Amino acid sequence: MTQNKANIAVFVSGGGSNLQALIDAVKTDKLSASISLVVSNQQDAYGLKRAEVEGIPTFVFKSNDYPDIKKASDDLLDRLKEKKINYIALAGYLKLLPKIVVKHFKNRIVNIHPALLPRYGGKGMYGHFVHEAVIANKDTESGVTVHLVDEIYDNGRILEQIKVPVFADDTPDTLAARVLKEEHIIYAKVLDKLIKGKYDLNYE
Ligand code: GRF
Numbered sequence: 001m002t003q004n005k006a007n008i009a010v011f012v013s014g015g016g017s018n019l020q021a022l023i024d025a026v027k028t029d030k031l032s033a034s035i036s037l038v039v040s041n042q043q044d045a046y047g048l049k050r051a052e053v054e055g056i057p058t059f060v061f062k063s064n065d066y067p068d069i070k071k072a073s074d075d076l077l078d079r080l081k082e083k084k085i086n087y088i089a090l091a092g093y094l095k096l097l098p099k100i101v102v103k104h105f106k107n108r109i110v111n112i113h114p115a116l117l118p119r120y121g122g123k124g125m126y127g128h129f130v131h132e133a134v135i136a137n138k139d140t141e142s143g144v145t146v147h148l149v150d151e152i153y154d155n156g157r158i159l160e161q162i163k164v165p166v167f168a169d170d171t172p173d174t175l176a177a178r179v180l181k182e183e184h185i186i187y188a189k190v191l192d193k194l195i196k197g198k199y200d201l202n203y204e
Contacts, residue, residue: 006086006195007036011093016047017180018091018112018187023054025188032192037083039076041095057083063098073098080105089191090149094126102151107201109149109156110194112187114179116161117145121154131172131179142166142175144182146190159199160190 010019019038025031038051039059051058059079066072077100080088088097090111102109113121115130120142125133134142143163148156162182166175193199 006033007084008033008087008089008191009037009039009080009083009085010035010047010051010089010091011039011097012045012047012091013040013042013094014045014047014092016045016050016091018183019047020050021184022089022091022188022191023050023056025192030192031188033087033195037079037085039079039093041093047092063095069098073100077101077104087191087195088149089187091187092126096151096153097149099151102149107148108194110146110159110187110191111149111154111156112183113145113147113154114142114176114183115145116141116143116163117147117154117158121145123153125154128172128176131175134166135170135172135175139166142179144179144186146186159194160186162186 010022012019022031023035026033026035035056037057037059038048039061040048041062043060048058061076063069063072076098086108088105088109115134120130120133141163143161145158145161147158150156164178164182
């Protein structure tokens, strides 16, 4: 029996190594889905190149290019509907999603964050800023969080976390590399579980 696979849209602003990990997980059947669209707010994001190489449709979404936020939000939602998107995975996407998109995809949008939320989250806490803060605080552990997305940065319900050690001689780069390695493993696993209904989403 053939079963329809879930369609995922991945949103990126930069390099897209997590996007690549998701693409690879689909190819190796670790993620039971199709990546049907890659969206970026940055025309030159390397993540868009990765998508093109794989033959995945892309969409550059810049809300400032529209006369108002409603038209921008409606257009994005229409594109997602057109591609029959069931789930959204934010993978280094540095913008908030429009409210109507968050509402439409309630409990079907995930984000990956390179720290143990609720610490080191919120607006401006991304990339090297996160790892610099962890090191400055002399924390002995950091990690990865995958969480559901709501209308506030890094705020939705946490689905999974993985811890990694922080060593005394770590730089933001060495710590980022250790965390990123785990990101590439956990994200596909969490998405696959979410798609297969393995999280109880019936409570707030
Ligand atoms: C990752 O560290 C992710 O946790 C954060 O942004 C970074 C994106 O990296 N949200 P990449 O573009 O997937 O390489």
